[in-house]
Amino acid sequence: MAKLTVAMDARYLAGERKGIGRYCHTLLSGISSLPDPPAFIFISDREFEAAYPGLAYETHVIEAWPVYSWEQIRLPRLLRRLDADLFHAPGNALPLRPPRPTVLTLHDMMMFERRFHTGEANRYYLYQSWLLRRAVRKCEAVITVSWTSAEDIRRRLGPGAMQRLAVIEEAVDPIFFETRSASDLASFRERLGLPDRYLLHLGAAFPRKNTRLTMEAYKLASQREELPPLVVGGVAAADEATLRGWAEEVGLGGWLYLQPYLPPEGHASLVAAAEVLVYPSAYEGFGLPALEAMAVGVPVIASRRGALPETCGEAAHYVEPEVGELAEALQFLTEEDERRRLAAAGRSRVAHFSPARMAERTLEVYREAVAAAKS
Numbered sequence: 001m002a003k004l005t006v007a008m009d010a011r012y013l014a015g016e017r018k019g020i021g022r023y024c025h026t027l028l029s030g031i032s033s034l035p036d037p038p039a040f041i042f043i044s045d046r047e048f049e050a051a052y053p054g055l056a057y058e059t060h061v062i063e064a065w066p067v068y069s070w071e072q073i074r075l076p077r078l079l080r081r082l083d084a085d086l087f088h089a090p091g092n093a094l095p096l097r098p099p100r101p102t103v104l105t106l107h108d109m110m111m112f113e114r115r116f117h118t119g120e121a122n123r124y125y126l127y128q129s130w131l132l133r134r135a136v137r138k139c140e141a142v143i144t145v146s147w148t149s150a151e152d153i154r155r156r157l158g159p160g161a162m163q164r165l166a167v168i169e170e171a172v173d174p175i176f177f178e179t180r181s182a183s184d185l186a187s188f189r190e191r192l193g194l195p196d197r198y199l200l201h202l203g204a205a206f207p208r209k210n211t212r213l214t215m216e217a218y219k220l221a222s223q224r225e226e227l228p229p230l231v232v233g234g235v236a237a238a239d240e241a242t243l244r245g246w247a248e249e250v251g252l253g254g255w256l257y258l259q260p261y262l263p264p265e266g267h268a269s270l271v272a273a274a275e276v277l278v279y280p281s282a283y284e285g286f287g288l289p290a291l292e293a294m295a296v297g298v299p300v301i302a303s304r305r306g307a308l309p310e311t312c313g314e315a316a317h318y319v320e321p322e323v324g325e326l327a328e329a330l331q332f333l334t335e336e337d338e339r340r341r342l343a344a345a346g347r348s349r350v351a352h353f354s355p356a357r358m359a360e361r362t363l364e365v366y367r368e369a370v371a372a373a374k375s
Contacts, residue, residue, distance in 0.1 A: 003036070003038060003039055003056075004038035004039070004085050004086070004366060004367065004370065005038060005039045005040075005041065005083065005084045005085050005086070006038045006039070006040050006041070006084065006085065006086045006087075006088055006366060007040075007041040007043060007079060007082055007084035007086070007087045007088070007100065008024070008040055008041070008042055008043065008087075008088045008090065009043055009044075009075070009087075009088070009089050009090060009091060009093075009094075010024065010042035010043055010044045010048070010050075010059070011043075011044050011045050011046070011091070012024050012090065012091050013025060013042070013044070013048050013050065014044050014045070014046040014047065014048035015046060015048070016236070016261045017263070017264060018234070018261075019107070019288060020090060020091040020092075020107065022173055022264075022288060023090065023105070023107070023145075023170055023288070024090050024091075025173060025264075026170070026171055026172070026173045026174075026355050026358070027090070027355075027358060027359060027362060028040070028050075028052050028055065029052065029173070029174060029355060030171070030355035030356055030358055030359030030360075031052075031054075031055065031359040031362070031363060032052040032053065032054030032055045033054055033356065033359070034054075034356070034359055034360065034363065037054060037055055037363070038363070038366065039055070039056040039057060040052075040055055040056070040057040040058075041057065041058055041059075041060065041082055041084055042057055042058070042059045042060070043059075043060050043061075043062065043075065043078060043079075044059065044060075044061050044062075045061070045062065045063055045064065045070055046061065046063075047061055060078060060082075062074045062075070062078055067124070068127060071093055071094070071095060072095055072096055075095055076095040076097065076098065076099050079095070079098070079099045079100050080099045082100075084100055085100075085101070085370050086100060086101050086102070086103060086140075086366055086369055086370055087099075087100040087101070087102045087103070088102075088103045088104075088105070088366070089102060089103070089104045089105065090105045091105065091107075092104075092105070092106055092107055092108075092110075092111065092128060092132075093128055093131065094131075094135055094139070095135070096131060096134060096135050097135075097138065098135070098138055098139070101140045101369050101370055101372070101373035102138070102139045102140060102369070103139065103140065103141045103142070103143060103365055103366060103369050104135075104136065104139045104141075104142050104143070105142075105143045105144070105145070106132070106136075106142055106143070106144050106149065106153055107144065107145055107149065107285045107286065108145075108149050108152065108283070108284070108285025108286075108306075108307075109149065109152040109153060109155075109156045109285070110125065110208070110283065110285070111124075111125040111126075111128035111129045111132065112125075112129050112152075112156045113208070113283055115207070116206065116207045116208040116282070116283060118205075118206055118207065132157065133157065136157055136161050137160060137161070139164060140164065140368075140369035140370075140372045140373050141164050141165075141166060141365050141368060141369040141372070142161060142164050142165045142166070143165075143166050143167075143168050143362065143365060144165060144166075144167055144168075144285070145167070145168065145169055145170050145285055145286040145307075146167065146169065146285060146286050146307040146310050146311065147167055147307075147310060148285070148306060148307035148310050149167075149285040149286070149307060150162070150165060150167050152285075153165065166361070166365050168358055168361045168362055168365070169286070169311075169353055169358065170286050170288050170291070170353065170358065171291075171353045171354055171355040171357070171358045172288070172291050172292050172295045172350060172353060172355070173264065173268070173292075173355075174355065175264050175265060175268050176268045176271070176272075176292050176295040176296055177295060178268070180268075180269060180272050180296075184269075185269065185272060185273040188266075188269045188270075188273055189273055192259065192266075192270075193257075194231060194257060194259070194273070195228065195229045195231075195257070197228035197229075197275055198228050198229050198230065198231045198257065198273075198274055198275065199218070199227065199228055199229070199230050199231065199274065199275055199276050199278055199330070200231050200233055200270065200271065200274035200275075200276070200277050200278065200293075200298075201214045201230060201231070201232050201233070201277075201278040201279070202232075202233050202234045202277075202279065202289050203232040203233070203234070203235065203243065204234070204235070204236065204239050205236075205238075205239035205242040205243060207282070208281055208282045208283045209281055209282075210280045210281060210282055210303070210321050211232060211243065211246070212246045212250070213280060213321060213322075213323060213326065214230070214232075214278055214280060214326065215230070215232075215246055215247060215250045215252060215256070216250055216323045217280075217323045217324075217326035217327040217330060218230045218252070218255075218256075218278075218327075218330060219250050219251060219252060220323060220324070220327040221326075221327040221328075221330040221331050222255065224327075224331060225331050225334060227255075227330060227331075227334065228275055229254075229255045229256065229257060230252070230255060230256050230257070230278075231256075231257045231258075231259055231270075231274070232256065232257070232258050232259065233259040233262075233267075233270050233271075234259070234260075234261055234262075234267070235258050235259060235260050235261070236260075236261065237260065240258060240260070243258055244258065268292070268296070271289075271292055271293050271296055271298060272296035272297075272298065274293070274298050275298070275299075275333075275339065276298065276299050276300070276301060276330075276333050276339065277289065277290065277293035277298050277299070277300045277301065278301050278326075278330070279293075279300060279301060279302045279303070279308070280301065280302070280303040280319060280321040280326055281302075281303055281305065281306065281308065281321070282303065282305050282306075282321050283305060283306045284305070284306040284307050284308050284311075285306065285307055286307050286311055287302065287306070287307055287308045287311040287312065290302050290308060290311060290312050290316060291311060291312075291349075291350055291353060293346065294312075294315060294343075294346030294347060294349055294350040295346075295347070295350045297343040297346065297347055298343065298346070299316075299317070299333060299338075299339045299342035299343050299346065300312060300315070300316040300317070300342065300346060301316065301317050301318075301319060301326070301329050301330070301333065302316040302317070302318055302319075303318070303319060303320065303321045304318045304319070304320060305321060312349065313349050313352075314345060314349075315342065315345035315346045315348065315349035316342070316346075317329055317332070317333060317338075317342060
């Protein structure tokens, strides 16, 4: 039987590898370890480095601006020329008329949640929501990452979208499971100028991450009880001025550290060196950062919103995303016994999310999509 060839929108592997980029990397790492994996054709708008020793792949870089032109003109034009059996669009967007059998990964329905939209993101989300209503029916299969997102897809795109929908949970990048000694983490903190102890929030200036709320809750809690400093990690350069402005207004002074984006190894160390992950997001389709923290034994404070309760199970301390309740949780997790209990529960929970299973099930969807296109 001829080897399956999959073209993939690989833009998310270039530059700052955030949520969708980490999803793609973990998926490809898992697929590369399977027997007889497909060949891949990576398509990006920028150069990037790929290291998947078990995969046969080639890379095509096509530039275009704005992003709508890349997705709707340059990408489909290249796909028509490539000898691929299938196209995987892993990041909530695809050509309006896909020229190849297509699998779409819809991580969430954020593009329809207008209450969280701001600025440039609002324009792109409006485009995405318009596009998905028209293009999702042209996909041979749709993957989503939680049953919460599956229900959101049914509600937003109708029951027809469910007929081709597969729920395949995300998994944690194996880099999080590498051994890091106490001295390794101490050297990491010293190198970045981070405090010896800190609480970690992975934040941004857009509303759903509740970064300002986290600052306000930390300020309130620290007035009642001494807390380690708060580190806001993964900060994009465009957000830094806004976050510093919020910190000044809240009055955090020297108790707040802003840590810009780090590459994968640095990001894993940033999480592993924390005492607690503070993750009161107002909306998540999965909540991968919570699972990453569990993988390195860091207890998690999570909101009862979106897919976080589904992902975290009984292994997180839940709060409503509200200043007073989050402040109480920050005080509560100064108790070492409770942190240890949650850390142990988190390590047990993360074992349920396997990169190999994620890869195997995705490969099944690929094969079913190709067969459906031929039938």
